[in-house]
Amino acid sequence: MAGGKAERKGRPAPQRFQGIQFQKSKGQHILKNPLIVQSIVQKAGLKSTDIVLEIGPGTGNMTMKLLEVAKKVIAVELDPRMVLELQRRVQNTPYVNHLQLIQGDILKTELPYFDVCVANIPYQISSPITFKLLSHRPLFRCAVIMYQKEFAQRLVAQPGDPLFCRLSVNTQLLARVFHLLKVGKNNFRPPPKVDSSVVRIEPRTPLPPINFKEWDGLIRLCFNRKNKTLGSIFRQKPVVALLEKNYKTFQALQDASGSKVQEVGADPSLLGDLAEDDSMEVEGDADAMEIMEEDGSGDPSSFKEKALGVLKQGGYEDKRSSKLTQDDFLRMLALFNKAGIHFT
Numbered sequence: 001m002a003g004g005k006a007e008r009k010g011r012p013a014p015q016r017f018q019g020i021q022f023q024k025s026k027g028q029h030i031l032k033n034p035l036i037v038q039s040i041v042q043k044a045g046l047k048s049t050d051i052v053l054e055i056g057p058g059t060g061n062m063t064m065k066l067l068e069v070a071k072k073v074i075a076v077e078l079d080p081r082m083v084l085e086l087q088r089r090v091q092n093t094p095y096v097n098h099l100q101l102i103q104g105d106i107l108k109t110e111l112p113y114f115d116v117c118v119a120n121i122p123y124q125i126s127s128p129i130t131f132k133l134l135s136h137r138p139l140f141r142c143a144v145i146m147y148q149k150e151f152a153q154r155l156v157a158q159p160g161d162p163l164f165c166r167l168s169v170n171t172q173l174l175a176r177v178f179h180l181l182k183v184g185k186n187n188f189r190p191p192p193k194v195d196s197s198v199v200r201i202e203p204r205t206p207l208p209p210i211n212f213k214e215w216d217g218l219i220r221l222c223f224n225r226k227n228k229t230l231g232s233i234f235r236q237k238p239v240v241a242l243l244e245k246n247y248k249t250f251q252a253l254q255d256a257s258g259s260k261v262q263e264v265g266a267d268p269s270l271l272g273d274l275a276e277d278d279s280m281e282v283e284g285d286a287d288a289m290e291i292m293e294e295d296g297s298g299d300p301s302s303f304k305e306k307a308l309g310v311l312k313q314g315g316y317e318d319k320r321s322s323k324l325t326q327d328d329f330l331r332m333l334a335l336f337n338k339a340g341i342h343f344t
């Protein structure tokens with residue numbers, strides 16, 4: 001049994017399984033409650049024809065259940081000790097030819113074709129793996145993934161929720177997301193410090209025909225200070241300077257080409273960029289920007305007035321990003337781009 005003897009001198013005994021010591025640096029928290037494993041597999045709604053991608057199978061508690069239902073499981077595991085353990089576990093079972101085990105880092109692995117992804121992932125790769133899946137083509141049917149509870153809450157947060165953020169907007173642009181199940185820390189061995197939640201992700205198809213770099217530029221800017229009005233964000237000197245620079249570059253490109261510059265369409269390879277979980281990188285910190293905010297009494301023909309004019313036209317000037325819907329952001333981006341204002 002994992003853990004072996006009880007605690008020695010107040011230190012928790014090392015957590016082991018079949019001689020394997022679990023490594024926190026690899027997010028190795030094994031799901032030990034069979035009822036939770038069963039519930040996750042059942043909520044994935046698998047068909048007997050499905051190819052399932054499992055990320056981080058570990059010792060294979062979920063893998064064995066997936067093999068009972070799916071046609072094939074492709075499991076990508078970083079730790080060679082876990083790969084050996086899972087190979088040992090599946091051999092001499094009827095499923096041995098239905099499991100393809102790949103040893104490697106899922107973030108560096110070219111994803112194979114799969115219908116459904118089911119995974120209890122290491123939480124440190126939550127954001128990049130979510131966007132890697134969502135930029136994979138052909139699209140999968142759904143993903144049922146265990147995340148740290150707070151991350152899951154941000155994924156599904158709606159406008160007006162305190163946790164509504166750039167992650168919520170970007171994920172929900174690409175997929176419908178549903179909270180399925182809360183999972184307490186004691187269902188894992190060793191127990192992590194945080195609670196967990198299982199989320200279902202269904203990719204949207206087709207995606208809105210927008211340039212994702214432009215989209216992300218706008219969303220970063222808006223969520224840099226999500227509780228400020230958009231009018232106040234677009235009055236900040238560094239923001240005005242950045243947008244004006246983009247504007248001039250775009251105009252120059254148009255002049256040089258002698259025609260309208262082609263907009264980049266909905267290219268899924270650009271989706272990976274949405275994974276970075278920080279806010280807009282306009283030079284200067286938020287407090288400094290407060291001081292640098294323009295007073296609004298400037299030259300009406302200035303670039304700042306042009307940008308504010310777009311906000312007014314759409315009725316956004318007094319709105320806050322924390323309360324805006326996906327459609328609001330899409331409409332705002334279209335208005336800015338129509339006025340020649342760009343975010344990349």
Ligand SMILES: C[S@@+](CC[C@H](N)C(=O)[O-])C[C@H]1O[C@@H](n2cnc3c(N)ncnc32)[C@H](O)[C@@H]1O
Nearest residue numbers: 029030031056057058077078079105106120122
């Ligand atoms: C939270 S454990 C889940 C284990 C098992 N699926 C379960 O539910 O009991 C995460 C697993 O992902 C593996 N892992 C960590 N980083 C990984 C990566 N970058 N690529 C693939 N697997 C990874 C760990 O070695 C570990 O086995």
